[in-house]
Amino acid sequence: MNLIVATQPYDDQKPGTSGLRKKVPVFQQPNYVENFIQSIFDSVAGFSGETLVIGGDGRYFNRETIQIAIKMAAANGFGRVIVGQGGILSTPAASHLIRKNKAFGGIILSASHNPGGPTEDFGIKYNVSNGGPAPEKVTDAIYARSLEIDRYAINDGPDIDLDRISVQHVDDLAVEVIDSVDDYAALMETLFDFGAIRQMFADGFRMSFDAMHAVTGPYALEILERRLGAQPGTVKDGIPLPDFGGHHPDPNLVHAHELYELMMSADAPDFGAASDGDGDRNLIIGKRIFVTPSDSLAMLAANAHLAPGYSGGLKGIARSMPTSGAADRVAEKLDIGIYETPTGWKFFGNLLDAGLVTICGEESAGTGSSHVREKDGLWAVLLWLNILAARKQSVQEIAADHWATYGRNYYARHDYEGLSVEAATGLMDNLRAQLPTLPGRKLGSLSIRTADDFAYTDPVDGSVSEHQGIRILFEGGSRIVFRLSGTGTSGATLRVYLERFEPDTAHHGMETQIALAGLIEAADGIAQIRSRTGRDKPSVVT
Template structure:
């Protein structure tokens, strides 16, 4: 096997964001761009003798070609074995599971998650380390530094690899194994839940569910899980075939991108349960007839009901973590049930140390991400199975489960406003202005709410003492409300300001108050002086 060494002029924009490096596909297809970043990963976290690497992606445009490049570069950089998902496909939670089950050195996940695909869309590379979790902030800093100083990249000279035929082949001194990316992962899920109970629910003549796979990587998993293992009728899974451009839509679980699913769940004869995932299979959206469950409510309900799940009933709830912008619904469950609660910045990598240390075994974040310690990623199908388990074991509808929860704990009404396409300078100016107003605003009244606390969120990891500062600005108001601001780390063009609004309704007052939400919206715009930076228009996206 010949190894080709190619000199490179480093690129100055290869600093990973919240979940890896994401750029327009056209940028990744520049000569040497993908190769430079992969080489930086392999040099920042070099393999030991006998090391195994997992490679897979969400099926978006350029994924197959990038998979072949990643495999050949891994062998050239000393990996003994590379496990590749058939057709270049592997969901993010399945990749995490495979790293753990195969004691792999890490995984290259080729995905831009919920970002659009296609030649004119986005592409991404995410690196997960031993244990299956995302690279730590410290390691991503090393990768970014290495990418800026790289002199050359290495690749095995070889024709394009056959990614479609299962089995093992030699590449120089290394092994390339094309693996079924679905079976082992579904076996893992089956060990977490009572599949016969869920199958009984799906077989009931009066029960109907719909799952929208969004023409993304979850499709093959969902069909094998729901329609084959659990016996749901054929057609339960919508848009189940992965497509390079996701059928021309964003693979983002949002009403705007889930037309068919929302038409079903909010129509005259709705399904009893609806769900969707995203591009790489790690997010989830849960729906009941005429009802969408917020991420914070979902986490809180799961925490309050872990006793119904075999994986938890055997060992209990060690603790729960949520990202800072996630609503405080789970906090109220924590206070009543007495389990430990941790608050982290946005980004699953901040949960990993807590999971590894056994401090938590349930966690969630504001962008429809939920998971446990069975893997080290959020897991869309896992969350869907949890909800189906609750419906089966409690013999209650989604609406009844939520009404019962709100009557016990109250309700944290939550809404996210995205202001997209801001210039980086404008976005930073907004955050700088807000930081300057943190202390002076305390005691002020805005929209009928009094600001009682304000802070620039800093997180100190309780395991390794690492510090993550500047993770978002939050204002706590009276009556019981919060406004949180942060800049998104997952976009590729311009900057996105995200504003999270929430207010609490005590038990017995669970119905949303449109006037109160409008007051908080006005207060959030006034605090950030958005009319000056954005104009009088509303947000780009409301979730």
């Protein structure tokens, strides 16, 4: 039976870059989950009898929230729900299911690369019918509704058996529990030369994939070991766990340190990769070489034609503003469009739907293409494998050839995590106040060419997004970007992006932090990081 339950609003349900993220105890407050899901349903229209996709990354509180979402979908008039077995769906797999089934939308339960557990992070994100994250006009409407909500609708029937592949019912709502992996794996087979990759493994190619006890484990096991024939044990930590095994499921050099050490060792396999909590990010490491996400985007774009799904060439490339300009040089050589957007995959959706771009990427380890409307960690790994199989070269050789052709963008991101909100916002406000006086200023050997607070006008719908990060651009192509992160759940995170372009191959062998030393010093001088935050070094360097 459907019930109407009285409730009172919470004032903290404003979605961030990737949905609503809070600590689990926040979501466990009375009616907190119900309020937000009802606010989603109240902010969209026309879903009566339609299909809704629901799934998550398996983190703590995933199953409980899925049961609530199913019962609320029933009471609000949806006709069909598709849910992954065990409540598991990677974010790119959920995007594919929305598109394949022409669903009205999807509810994805994840806090991405953030830690999981009873006192850690949880998240709810709404994706629209194109399979991508809800645009700002929708998330703004959801937040506005959450501030005035006074009731929600829910069915009081029994829970769905999420572990049994079947069609079950909640009154008139059909709930299809499906294999989480099959549809996604089938899509990957249409994009990549599985035969060539399978032969490469048969010839002795070795790799290590760290699934980080997160959602990508089942997908990687099925595709890499079963369909492509990689050695058993290629996939490490492949079973999703509610707390990710007590680890932080962020595929960077800090949290995937064991993989990095392996790849730098004398007995390193040929290729190393990792993915994050919900499967949309990737880490790429060759034998004794780490490929930055910015470089990976550029190298994938330059070589994508080697994969069957992209043999006709690319329509364009999009990158987030903090991502290095390496992809711009590829786009210029290919004579295709390059688009610089704010951070957040939702900004790529319009470009992809309009057919302006094929491949997109962010410096935060997200890469993807027009096959879905989310970034896709395993997709990037498979495209790298396809390129390695086609070129019959090592990652190191491919990188060296790329830099010789396009020049090298030395690049790093310095994160200052857990700052007080007051200190972080004060630092950014001070930077904005300096902007008119920065052009022409010299910092050591660096001369500032221009400085601004990045704003973006969407070329498809004309929407404007302002205050997306402070950019300091230097003569010669170097730059520093300052931005506050929108993906954390406590305190504030200051991200400082440092980029130096080096066209001379004689200088392509430098250690990255040494190459960026002048910019690191300049960043502190401009932003007064030490004095304003009390930190003498970043929390994480990637």
